[in-house]
Amino acid sequence: xxxxxxxxxxxxxxxxxxxxxxxxxxxxxxxxxxxxxxxxxxxxxxxxxxxxxxxxxxxxxxxxxxxxxxxxxxxxxxxxxxxxxxxxxxxxxxxxxxxxxxxxxxxxxxxxxxxxxxxxxxxxxxxxxxxxxxxxxxxxxxxxxxxxxxxxxxxxxxxxxxxxxxxxxxxxxxxxxxxxxxxxxxxxxxxxxxxxxxxxxxxxxxxxxxxxxxxxxxxxxxxxxxxxxxxxxxxxxxxxxxxxxxxxxxxxxxx
Amino acid sequence: xxxxxxxxxxxxxxxxxxxxxxxxxxxxxxxxxxxxxxxxxxxxxxxxxxxxxxxxxxxxxxxxxxxxxxxxxxxxxxxxxxxxxxxxxxxxxxxxxxxxxxxxxxxxxxxxxxxxxxxxxxxxxxxxxxxxxxxxxxxxxxxxxxxxxxxxxxxxxxxxxxxxxxxxxxxxxxxxxxxxxxxxxxxxxxxxxxxxxxxxxxxxxxxxxxxxxxxxxxxxxxxxxxxxxxxxxxxxxxxxxxxxxxxxxxxxxxxxxxxxxxxxxxxxxxxxxxxxxxxxxxxxxxxxxxxxxxxxxxxxxxxxxxxxxxxxxxxxxxxxxxxxxxxxxxxxxxxxxxxxxxxxxxxxxxxxxxxxxxxxxxxxxxxxxxxxxxxxxxxxxxxxxxx
Numbered sequence: 001x002x003x004x005x006x007x008x009x010x011x012x013x014x015x016x017x018x019x020x021x022x023x024x025x026x027x028x029x030x031x032x033x034x035x036x037x038x039x040x041x042x043x044x045x046x047x048x049x050x051x052x053x054x055x056x057x058x059x060x061x062x063x064x065x066x067x068x069x070x071x072x073x074x075x076x077x078x079x080x081x082x083x084x085x086x087x088x089x090x091x092x093x094x095x096x097x098x099x100x101x102x103x104x105x106x107x108x109x110x111x112x113x114x115x116x117x118x119x120x121x122x123x124x125x126x127x128x129x130x131x132x133x134x135x136x137x138x139x140x141x142x143x144x145x146x147x148x149x150x151x152x153x154x155x156x157x158x159x160x161x162x163x164x165x166x167x168x169x170x171x172x173x174x175x176x177x178x179x180x181x182x183x184x185x186x187x188x189x190x191x192x193x194x195x196x197x198x199x200x201x202x203x204x205x206x207x208x209x210x211x212x213x214x215x216x217x218x219x220x221x222x223x224x225x226x227x228x229x230x231x232x233x234x235x236x237x238x239x240x241x242x243x244x245x246x247x248x249x250x251x252x253x254x255x
Numbered sequence: 256x257x258x259x260x261x262x263x264x265x266x267x268x269x270x271x272x273x274x275x276x277x278x279x280x281x282x283x284x285x286x287x288x289x290x291x292x293x294x295x296x297x298x299x300x301x302x303x304x305x306x307x308x309x310x311x312x313x314x315x316x317x318x319x320x321x322x323x324x325x326x327x328x329x330x331x332x333x334x335x336x337x338x339x340x341x342x343x344x345x346x347x348x349x350x351x352x353x354x355x356x357x358x359x360x361x362x363x364x365x366x367x368x369x370x371x372x373x374x375x376x377x378x379x380x381x382x383x384x385x386x387x388x389x390x391x392x393x394x395x396x397x398x399x400x401x402x403x404x405x406x407x408x409x410x411x412x413x414x415x416x417x418x419x420x421x422x423x424x425x426x427x428x429x430x431x432x433x434x435x436x437x438x439x440x441x442x443x444x445x446x447x448x449x450x451x452x453x454x455x456x457x458x459x460x461x462x463x464x465x466x467x468x469x470x471x472x473x474x475x476x477x478x479x480x481x482x483x484x485x486x487x488x489x490x491x492x493x494x495x496x497x498x499x500x501x502x503x504x505x506x507x508x509x510x511x512x513x514x515x516x517x518x519x520x521x522x523x524x525x526x527x528x529x530x531x532x533x534x535x536x537x538x539x540x541x542x543x544x545x546x547x548x549x550x551x552x553x554x555x556x557x558x559x560x561x562x563x564x565x566x567x568x569x570x571x572x573x574x575x576x577x578x579x580x581x582x583x584x585x586x587x588x589x590x591x592x593x594x595x596x597x598x599x600x601x602x603x604x605x606x607x608x609x610x611x612x613x614x615x616x617x618x619x620x621x622x623x624x625x626x627x628x629x630x631x632x633x634x635x636x637x638x639x640x641x642x
Contacts, residue, residue: 051432052431052432053428053432072433072434073434075432077429077432079428079429083426085291088291088424088482089476089479089480089481090421090425090480090481090482091480091481094421098418098421098425098426098430101418101419101422101430101433101435102433102434104418106416106419107415109417109418110418134480136480
């Protein structure tokens with residue numbers, strides 16, 4: 001299978017404190033991969049480092065065998081919902097059209113075609129009725145879906161999503177899952193920072209366990225094991241996986 | 256009205272009005288971005304920091320040409336901005352402290368230079384001290400032409416990079432991921448802000464110029480939820496306040512222009528905060544009062560429904576005194592009961608006894624249903640805000 005994302009030796013440090021240490025990661029094309037790890041493990045930083053949004057101390061990133069800078073147009077990004085001011089004076093449709101700004105080029109304004117594309121993306125996330133709403137009127141889940149629509153219009157091959165499930169309602173969670181599956185059906189690759197360990201096997205094909213270093217990565221069935229989780233989270237994993245695990249005898253001894 | 260007529264006949268007044276309108280419109284437009292990007296105080300630092308630039312430009316060239324002084328002001332303002340960024344990045348001093356530090360250091364240095372210049376045995380130095388509080392009456396055509404030229408360039412650049420600046424202000428990181436040179440856009444927009452500030456310094460003065468950056472956009476934000484309209488409104492407010500303040504100070508009295516303009520713009524801000532629909536305080540107060548009254552009516556109706564649910568017949572009457580006791584904080588319920596009766600939801604049975612009508616039962620059940628659904632949804636929304 002083709003490799004969509006190839007990260008090698010990626011290291012990020014704030015002052016002399018390593019945030020990501022020597023990360024290697026291969027993501028095959030057409031899979032949904034979760035990045036999981038405890039708070040402060042560097043999940044968001046990993047995505048930002050791949051996208052060139054934070055300074056890296058070492059390492060390189062290839063998207064479909066070419067440096068990221070040359071493949072930018074094939075990459076879509078969904079930042080954390082809380083990273084922007086939702087009281088900004090603009091409409092839902094306007095925010096979605098921002099996903100097209102890179103393609104429109106300098107000195108030109110979005111026109112009728114861009115509006116149609118944005119409306120189309122809003123329809124896919126079930127938000128077309130909100131197109132002309134001011135963004136401050138949206139609930140958390142609706143904000144998330146607007147961000148997803150903005151990434152959809154980018155029409156990328158590789159998507160990076162930072163905690164799209166964070167604090168959203170059940171409707172939005174279902175909408176996101178349906179969308180992820182549709183993207184996979186079209187051969188897209190999606191990397192998702194994820195918090196809820198219990199839903200990893202249900203939602204994702206592959207998983208990367210991260211805690212400053214890469215603990216493991218690969219198909220969920222091979223990699224998402226109690227041993228690996230313990231390595232990633234320390235003893236706390238007993239709480240995290242307790243409900244999910246049926247043979248919890250070995251876990252009970254942990255911690 | 257006399258003043259208004261003079262505007263078209265009197266050369267000086269016309270010059271003053273044109274200059275003030277220009278600076279108000281330009282600072283209103285660029286100030287919109289400063290306010291949306293939470294950089295209002297950067298405007299204050301830039302304007303204060305411009306003072307030593309003006310003084311040094313005069314000392315080095317001996318000229319009081321507006322372009323020369325504005326260039327000095329712009330360079331000093333820029334230097335202060337760079338130093339703020341450098342201090343924030345390289346030391347543990349936080350952004351707000353760095354701003355305050357640069358503002359006072361530059362301004363203090365500027366005051367020292369200004370005093371030094373005034374002691375020079377040179378007749379030409381007179382008038383530089385008007386840069387402190389501004390003097391619209393001193394505007395001549397040459398100044399206004401320079402202001403309009405620079406301001407026009409700034410507005411044109413803002414229009415050309417409209418979508419890029421919008422992206423920068425709303426979600427800079429996403430813009431960077433799209434491949435936009437976000438740092439250069441930031442530098443560009445800050446430069447435009449510096450231009451907007453320096454063209455107003457002679458008229459408004461370094462001390463109060465930041466009001467022209469902050470107040471018009473703050474007022475405009477009250478009236479609209481669209482960026483384009485906000486910029487236009489902000490320009491109009493800025494120009495209005497500029498012209499009225501400048502004319503008041505230049506025409507009749509010898510009031511310093513800066514403070515007069517600030518008073519005018521304050522009126523616009525206060526008016527907007529009170530009167531604007533949706534965001535205005537009066538509007539909100541009326542809305543809260545209306546919804547408060549509706550909620551209290553609904554509470555009484557639901558109480559009656561809850562009481563009736565304990566009986567076989569839903570239209571079992573209950574005494575007003577019981578309802579009073581159920582809502583001790585609300586005061587007597589009689590008027591609410593009468594209002595409910597007017598709507599056909601309840602009917603009086605005997606004196607001070609009330610029963611639900613079929614319509615009232617249906618309404619209570621509808622309310623209960625919608626509250627369950629509505630509140631669940633709202634809870635989730637709030638969860639999202641917390642993160």
